[in-house]
Amino acid sequence: MKLPDHLSIRNGHLYIGQHDTVDLAEQYGTPCYVSDEERIRQNFLRYNSALREYYNDVQLLYAAKANGNLSVMRVLAKMGAGADVFSSGELHLALLAGMPPEKLLFNGSSKTTEDLELAVDKGVRVSLDSFDELRQLSEVAKRKGKEVEVSFRINPALEVPTHPKIATGLATSKFGIPAGQILDAYKAAMEADNVTPVGMHCHIGSQILDVAPFGKAAEVMVDLAGKITDLGVRLAFIDIGGGLGIPYNRETDKMPTPEEYAKAVMPVFLKGIEKLGIKAQLWVEPGRYLVGDSTILLTKVNSVKKAHKNFVNVDAGFNLLIRPAMYDAYHEVVVANRADEAPVETYTVTGPICETGDILAADRKLPVVADSDIMAVLDAGAYGYSMASQYNSRPRCMEVMVKGEKSAPMRRRESIIDIINTMQKLPWHEE
Ligand SMILES: Cc1ncc(COP(=O)(O)O)c(C=O)c1O
Numbered sequence: 001m002k003l004p005d006h007l008s009i010r011n012g013h014l015y016i017g018q019h020d021t022v023d024l025a026e027q028y029g030t031p032c033y034v035s036d037e038e039r040i041r042q043n044f045l046r047y048n049s050a051l052r053e054y055y056n057d058v059q060l061l062y063a064a065k066a067n068g069n070l071s072v073m074r075v076l077a078k079m080g081a082g083a084d085v086f087s088s089g090e091l092h093l094a095l096l097a098g099m100p101p102e103k104l105l106f107n108g109s110s111k112t113t114e115d116l117e118l119a120v121d122k123g124v125r126v127s128l129d130s131f132d133e134l135r136q137l138s139e140v141a142k143r144k145g146k147e148v149e150v151s152f153r154i155n156p157a158l159e160v161p162t163h164p165k166i167a168t169g170l171a172t173s174k175f176g177i178p179a180g181q182i183l184d185a186y187k188a189a190m191e192a193d194n195v196t197p198v199g200m201h202c203h204i205g206s207q208i209l210d211v212a213p214f215g216k217a218a219e220v221m222v223d224l225a226g227k228i229t230d231l232g233v234r235l236a237f238i239d240i241g242g243g244l245g246i247p248y249n250r251e252t253d254k255m256p257t258p259e260e261y262a263k264a265v266m267p268v269f270l271k272g273i274e275k276l277g278i279k280a281q282l283w284v285e286p287g288r289y290l291v292g293d294s295t296i297l298l299t300k301v302n303s304v305k306k307a308h309k310n311f312v313n314v315d316a317g318f319n320l321l322i323r324p325a326m327y328d329a330y331h332e333v334v335v336a337n338r339a340d341e342a343p344v345e346t347y348t349v350t351g352p353i354c355e356t357g358d359i360l361a362a363d364r365k366l367p368v369v370a371d372s373d374i375m376a377v378l379d380a381g382a383y384g385y386s387m388a389s390q391y392n393s394r395p396r397c398m399e400v401m402v403k404g405e406k407s408a409p410m411r412r413r414e415s416i417i418d419i420i421n422t423m424q425k426l427p428w429h430e431e
């Protein structure tokens with residue numbers, strides 16, 4: 001099995017960095033997410049350098065939805081990342097993590113008045129998704145006597161090779177303003193009180209397996225940039241979103257690298273802005289690439305059952321990692337305490353949730369598995385914990401970070417008390 005550099009097999013056990021995952025499972029309990037801080041750094045550096053090879057004025061805005069743990073965001077903030085925030089919650093976290101407001105963009109297709117107020121109060125730029133939202137933001141900013149800088153999210157109407165649920169730039173998707181309406185949007189923004197258009201934004205989808213659509217999106221953006229500049233808008237940034245995929249199946253996935261991504265995007269972008277004679281900053285919003293492979297989910301085998309199939313029943317299910325159930329996503333699984341044993345049996349790894357679809361990994365060849373074995377689900381750092389739920393009244397698990405010889409929890413395990421405490425007794429049930 002091919003492993004990323006920060007994972008290795010030593011003495012029959014799976015290691016993350018310098019840590020035996022079987023010991024980590026013992027020390028912190030299962031289920032448990034474990035992330036490697038160094039890996040996040042390496043991923044950031046690689047992505048950033050690939051783009052900066054071509055152009056100095058690039059700003060990475062980490063897509064906070066991928067993994068909103070404050071410790072993860074602090075690591076990225078220290079590296080110089082800003083953030084794409086998609087809610088007031090993510091905005092608060094980004095600021096707490098030390099990301100300056102000028103490196104944040106408040107995205108979202110359905111913002112509340114409170115969201116808009118927070119953006120204005122904190123001096124964060126807003127990516128607008130409708131004419132309605134422009135009007136509302138203008139009213140909010142005027143009421144507060146403040147100015148707010150904006151971009152519009154553009155729907156480039158592009159097909160992308162990914163799961164249909166995570167293609168976001170299709171003509172039919174809910175995101176963005178169609179290219180045919182975009183000049184009217186900028187005109188309206190130029191006329192609106194207390195609002196200044198200074199940027200453009202698009203994001204075509206996630207887990208994209210080919211760089212060609214990114215090049216196409218860049219082309220659409222610089223073409224439109226010309227028309228928007230002609231209106232008199234001074235573009236400070238052009239944000240082309242995130243979406244670069246990662247190889248979840250290292251045996252079969254042929255994934256584009258950040259260098260290939262940069263090669264597809266940067267010449268188009270640079271030619272475009274040179275032609276226009278502008279010096280816009282390039283903003284990109286990677287999420288998955290920065291954190292996806294940094295993290296494993298450790299889970300313990302509760303029981304093994306021979307039935308229609310060989311089922312391995314583990315203590316983590318789609319309450320903690322919904323990607324396999326939601327997108328039929330593939331995640332590699334390793335029996336952490338038998339990592340050097342030969343795969344001899346085919347197993348389906350299932351969680352504890354009361355749903356047939358609670359399958360983490362189907363039909364995998366693994367060593368003979370027994371109860372109390374520790375399994376690691378790989379590449380769980382993006383859209384893992386951040387999409388976790390308390391379904392079946394299961395408290396969410398702990399998150400641990402390792403760095404060199406050190407390890408520490410970066411989020412405590414929830415307890416049933418946490419769940420109970422959010423509920424309130426109805427007044428007519430009191431007596
Ligand atoms: C607006 C926006 N930007 C960035 C991202 C990050 O995407 P990814 O994690 O695929 O890089 C997303 C998620 O798809 C998004 O919705």
Ligand SMILES: N[C@@H](CCCC[NH3+])C(=O)O
Pocket residue numbers: 065166168206207323327382383
């Ligand atoms: N949640 C998706 C990615 C969507 C990103 C948000 N637009 C996944 O797990 O692959």
